[in-house]
Amino acid sequence: MKGYRKWTKRAVSLGLAALMTLSMAGCSNGGGSNGGSSSGGDDDTLTISFGALDNVTKEQWETDFHQFFMDKFNIKWDFNYVEWASWDEKMRVWINSGDLPDVSIWNYNYTDAKNYAEQGLLYKFPDDWKERWPNAAMAYEASPLNTQLEERFGGTYVMLRPTYVYHAQTDPMVNQIGxxxxxxxxxxxxxxxxxxxxxxxxxxxxxxxxxxxxxxxxxxxxxxxxxxxxxxxxxxxxxxxxxxxxxxxxxxxxxxxxxxxxxxxxxxxxxxxxxxxxxxxxxxxxxxxxxxxxxxxxxxxxxxxxxxxxxxxxxxxxxxxxxxxxxxxxxxxxxxxxxxxxxxxxxxxxILGSNYWSSLIFSPNISDENFERIMDLIDWTCTEAGQIVCNMGIEGVDWEYQDGEAVSILPEDTSLLDKYGPRVESMYILEDDFAVVNPSIKEEYRNRMNSLAQLKLDYGQGEYDxxxxxxxxxxxxxxxxxxxxxxxxxxxxxxxxxxxxxxxxxxxxxxxxxxxxxxxxxxxxx
Amino acid sequence: MRRLGKEIWKNRALYIMLLPGLVWFFIFAYMPMGGLTLAFKDFNASLGIWGSPWSGLDNFRDLFHDPAFLRSVWRTLAINIGKLIVSFPVPVALALLFNELRMRRYSKALQTVFTFPNFLSWVITSGIIINILSNSGLVNGLLQTMGFDIVNFLGSEKMFIPMLYLSEIWKTSGWSAIIYMASISGIDAEQYEAAQLDGASRFQMMMHITLPSIAPTIIVMFILASGNLMTSSFDQVFNLSNAATKNVAEVLDMYIYRITFQSSTDFSFSTAASLFRSVVNMILLLAADWGAKRMGGTGLFGGVQKGEGKREKRKARKAA
CATH class of the missing domain: 3.40.190.10 (Periplasmic binding protein-like II)
Known part of the structure; x- marks a missing residue:
């Protein structure tokens, strides 16, 4: 009996020690990263990690909208929700620790962008990316700051997200505040x-x-x-x-x-x-x-x-x-x-001369195939067809063509946000662009906001810096x-x-x- | 050495249990110390900590040139010294009072009530406090019902520090009292019996037996608290402060947080601030330890006070 007790004590203490050591090992990074560039279940399905400010629930991921993109581009999202209040901190920690997801939405600032680009903490786009993804390139160039950054950094490291590409409330553009x-x-x-x-x-x-x-x-x-x-x-x-x-x-x-x-x-x-x-x-x-x-x-x-x-x-x-x-x-x-x-x-x-809000950045450790797959998705969302899906939902379910025009068929008290949650796949061109013409937004509201934007210009009386x-x-x-x-x-x-x-x-x-x-x-x- | 090895082998079960703690300390407390060199470097993530170029004392020069840093240092010291005066005695008093309770069950129930807040995070605790003290909260609701004006508790700089102290007392006193309760439970019961025979009242026993008996524990806890005078409860301040109270709430930890995460990344600069904090904390700890020994206590690191060894030997000879 005594021997049994002694043995039990030893076993318990050894077990506890092992458990604590294992739990510590579990806490350490161990080379794991957000950048899950692995293949999913199917041979060609890629798991792509994505860090963004939208809180998409499990049920929302299973809706037709998100499924449409996953099927179309054969991807599976490994989504990392970033809270607004800790956005800057979290991104800094991810970037500096080499733990950046494949693609993330980042609150651009020049000093950090320059440091990160120089230190190789962000993915450098291949030189021919604009030829390979021309629609994304067209949207990218809508923000003049993108081109300036590219010249200064000697390549593309950051994609500032354009506010307006196809449409604009006014010319020249004004801020949306006020x-x-x-x-x-x-x-x-x-x-x-x-x-x-x-x-x-x-x-x-x-x-x-x-x-x-x-x-x-x-x-x-x-x-x-x-x-x-x-x-x-x-x-x-x-x-x-x-x-x-x-x-x-x-x-x-x-x-x-x-x-x-x-x-x-x-x-x-x-x-x-x-x-x-x-x-x-x-x-x-x-x-x-x-x-x-x-x-x-x-x-x-x-x-x-x-x-x-x-x-x-x-x-x-x-x-x-x-x-x-x-x-x-x-x-x-x-x-x-x-x-x-x-x-x-x-x-x-x-004046909103720089025409952007936040940016997309990619992990320096992203695999070529993941990068290409994301760029395929972005490129498609920058087309007219992509913009309609991103902003109006699924054809035949949320909208349909009537006399050659896309018309919303959503019930009046339902919005796409209610139905699908945040549509994170619309990751590049900001929704503001399509909102100028979006038929699922009441025409009176669109006209009203455009007229107010014009009014800002009128009351600005040319006093813009x-x-x-x-x-x-x-x-x-x-x-x-x-x-x-x-x-x-x-x-x-x-x-x-x-x-x-x-x-x-x-x-x-x-x-x-x-x-x-x-x-x-x-x-x-x- | 061989004896030591034998001793370790004899108590191997204990040493094995100690191992994870040692490993933890090594990984999380000692290994990162190498990173402190960042304070003297111009950090570049691609070159790493060791490859980044040295910058001498530039980071410290810039740090001391920042008026916000110096203000945060003095503010931290002021708040923490106040906390030491206001909050430190509360767990001691609480332990003494618990010890005087005759009904054990009642005492246990009270201990649970007082200890429970310790298990709530500051995020939750602050949420509760903000809900209670906001203009539409419980306290202002009661004040209004009684015909008083609403008091702006959350936006008042004057009330911010008292709020820190009170919330700290509410959250941690019950938990901190446990260590004193443990110390009290080690007091020889015969001392109380003898005092009772001499006609001592309960209050006299508390003041002349209980309190002196737990004095060494109080001193150790005081020294440990002194060693944290430059460290504030970041979670508490971060969650309870707002734009209205930012002038009194930017303690050193908040300053470090702001320069690390709210402007452009400069890890060398923030490390310099952190290193400064740690060095000052260490000096304060050693000073408190030295002070405690000078006052006749054993201090944190043990050791024998000047002349104490001789006294002890003399006592032993007399006893023999």
Whole structure:
């Protein structure tokens, strides 16, 4: 008995030790990677790993839409969902640890792109790729920055995703930001004029009327204006200050000297309006806690009078569907879209000259056959036929040709997103392009968004700044150290107690040592 | 050496169980130390840690040139010293109080209630706190019902640090009290019986028997806590802070996170910041250990205080 016990003790301790060692080994990388470039079940089926921001559920992967692509290109996705909040971090870790999926959607920035390309951390496209995949190449060249990067890096490492390729809302193109949605029914109830463009002061006046009269009888739930910190930056500050651009905080004066936009008096004046909205209780009192979910309060909770919608017809369609489903309201009766102007009645946002949002990058360890298969898919999605499937779904199920034109046959209260979830296969040309003509989006919405985009140009009165390529391509540690999150910085200034001007000056002084270093670098270089 | 080998063989089962721990330490604590050289290099991923060119003290120069870094250092120290003052005594008090409870079942139930929050991650804990303290949360709901104005708990810089302390106490005190409870359970019961015969009250026994008996444990825990004065609970600060409180919330760990992940990648620069933090932590740990020994304690690394050896020998001779 004693011997048995002793043996059992030994066996248990050895077992435990082995288990712990194995579990540690399991935690280590062991050469495994996201880049699963292996063959799937069938001989010719390839498993392709893909990192993207869309959360596609297991059930959604099994729908006809995703199955269509898997069958057509004989692939099986090994999908890696990346949360929006950890997008940059996760990609940095993947890239630097050599653990990048075969293809990923990456939040491009030049400094990182240059470092990664130089260090061989991204896949370099074969020199003849444009001849082999001409449709993808055509879409690629729609963004002028792609060509510039290619020249600088000596080849293609990054494919910036073009916003517009076949269609555009205006020429020249303008940013999609700066379009707000307001509750039309409430505006009518409080006697507020319905217009296509409002100044920030007018919107504050509307919010005051809403707060006083509470036409929706919401009591303490009512939020007159709901912008998260990023949208507050766009709507209060950028709309009033030409020097508070979202692309860069630095600009060149007419005398040729570079300046830091946030230190400009116009930013202070804009911040005063922002703080006025906060202190008067017009802006969501907890706006600083919001993170891209401000829109939910508008069309899901129905407690908001003004929110930042964005100027894409698809966004307007989403409002329509969500309001119908959540609030049992017809959005056409209760929502009005308008552009937001500065108090000088001008529109102050930059021309969308670079025409891209985010990028596609490939793992340096990707196999040739996986790369070619993905490029086949991308190339096809860049054709007219591919764009229709990506944006309208399956022929005969979601849409059909009537008199030679593709027509949506989806029920009115159903969207492709509801039906299939995120359509990640539409990975290259952004949906915004097809949204301009997409027949599954109401024609009124498409026309309305196009007319608002044109209105931005009209109200811009030619006061647009071109992209400063010198600054875009400048790489230095001094530049890295002045990459502040202005949405967060301004939100902090707004909620601080005391005098805004004093706080703003203290904030400028605090940042200035680092900013000056970068300004000196820019002024001595260009 | 042979004796040592024999000793190890005799206790081989224990040593085998120790092995995974040693392997873990070697892989995750000692091997990465080589990577600290990054702080003195200009890291290039394709060249690797060892192949990247040396840059001397450039990273440290840039680090100390950044006002945000220096502010984050002082802020971290201030918050953690405050935490040491406010939070550190709570588990000790809790353990003493648990020990005084006569009903064992009640004591066990309370211990479970106090220990449970430790098993929740900061993500969940912060979610609960944010829900309770938001403008539409439980606390403000009660305040409104009682006719008071809403209090902006989550967006107030003044309330942020007290919130850190309170949430830390709520989450970790019960768990931290376990070590003191274990120490209390080792106290000789005869001491209490003798004190009872002498007519000591429960409070007197707690102050004059229990507390002095667990003093060495308290000192060790204090030294360990001092060695972490430059390390903040990143998960806690990250999840509880927001744009409104960022000025008081950017502790050193948050600063390192920001420069590593929120601007362009510069691992050498972030490593320099991390190395600085570790060196300061080590100095603080050694200082606390030295201080504890000076005050008559044994300290973390044991050892004999100056003159203590002689005293011990004298005592032994007397006893003989």
């Amino acid at each position: 379009v707000i949605g307001i509750r039309k029914d409430w505006a009518e109830a409080v006697g507020f004029e319905i217009k296509d463009a409002y100044t920030v002061d007018e919107i504050l006046e509307f919010a005051r009327l809403i707060k006083e009269q509470d036409p929706g009888n919401l009591g303490s739930s009512l939020i007159p204006i709901c912008f998260d910190p990023a949208n507050s930056l766009t709507c209060f500050v950028s709309s009033n200050s030409r020097h508070s651009r979202i692309e860069t905080a630095f600009y060149k004066e007419e005398n040729g000297e570079y300046q830091w936009g946030p230190a400009d008096e116009s930013v202070l004046e804009a911040l005063k309006l922002y703080q006025q909205a906060y202190r008067e209780g017009l802006l969501d009192p907890e706006f600083y806690l919001l993170n891209d979910n401000d829109k939910d309060k508008f069309y899901i909770n129905g407690t908001v009078a003004v929110y930042h919608m964005g100027g894409v017809a698809e966004f307007r369609q989403t409002v329509d569907t969500e309001m119908r489903n959540n609030l049992q309201l017809n959005s056409d009766d209760v929502v009005h879209e308008a552009i937001l102007l500065g108090n000088d009645e001008k529109y102050h946002n930059i 071109d992209i400063d390529w010198n600054q875009e391509f400048h790489v230095s540690r001094a530049k890295d150290r002045v990459q502040f999150d202005y949405g967060q910085e301004y939100a902090n200034l707004i909620v601080q107690e005391g005098d805004l001007e004093t706080n703003w000056k203290a904030w400028v002084d605090e940042k200035m040592p680092l900013v000056q270093e970068y300004l000196d670098e820019l002024n001595s270089s260009y």
